[in-house]
Amino acid sequence: MPSHDFRKPRLFVDAPLESGATVTLARDQSNYLGNVLRLSAGDGILVFNGRDGEWQASITGRKRPDGLQVEGRTRPQDRLGEFAYVFAPLKHARLDYIVQKAVEMGVSSLQPVMTRFTQVSRVNSERMRANVIEAAEQCGILAIAEVAEPVTFDRFLARRKAERLLVFCDEAADVANPLSALARERPPGGIDILIGPEGGFAEEERAALLRQPNTLRLSLGPRILRADTAGVAALALVQAALGDWTADAAR
Secondary structure, eight states, rough: OOOOOOSSEEEEEEEEEOHHHOOEHHHHHIIIIIIIIITTTTTTTEEOSSSEEEEEEEEEOOOSSOOEEEEEEEEOOOOOSSSEOOOOOHHHHHHHHHHHHHHHTTTTTEEEEEEEEOOOSSOOOHHHHHHHHHHHHHOOOOOOOOEEOOHHHHHHHSSSSSSSEEEOOOOOOOOOOHHHHHHTTOSSSSSSEOOOOTOOOOOHHHHEEEEEEESEEEEEOOOOOOOHHHHHHHHHHHHHHHHHHTTHOOO
16 A cells, blocks of 8 residues: 555545545534644645545635545555455444454455344444444545445355355364464455354354355464454454465565
8 A cells, every 4th residue: 555644634525536626525524624623724634435546635615614625636546355344243332443443454344243142133334334434534544344234144144155265253163373274265255254242153153154165263262352352353363364464465
């Protein structure tokens, strides 16, 4: 990735971006730029929409920021790796945390899955998407991860593509070297990284996972990790072995 300017604020806008374009700010964006960041007309920010790359823009408006004047492109659009983070939803702040961390780790989509021991019955997809955008704004990410609607465990298995590698982390697996196990894989169709709920997978769920094609069952070590910790650990392992943390990916 080209060098990123971390000094300028970044803002996601759902509008086409090109040199000379004008963008009208939503009320919350105007409030954020004017009252939180204390910016005013003429100040420069970086904007992106997940499609057209990143652009330099200047704030317009009299009493408060109400628009943007797009100037020149600073970075071309890139794309995320084919990594889906599939997870049993957590409660409140811990869900916010894992969504933000998954985006920082480079996932292309987030799929909540309702397992037998999932403790959350409803998922706020709009809040998840807001967390995706906020993480992308703060971390220099150009592409926006997709937020899928929650599905049942059985429905997820029934409709997933068999050519994708399914990595599922299981506290009942024998402790072994997860990096070595991942390094032997060469998934042609992307990766689904599955993290279960705090209570773990039910026996029938574990059996169903082991019957899936192209499945890798991983241990995350001798300690029982919280689900949000397990998610970050698993994503780090996958990126280190098969993702854009590797020298091959950099080339």
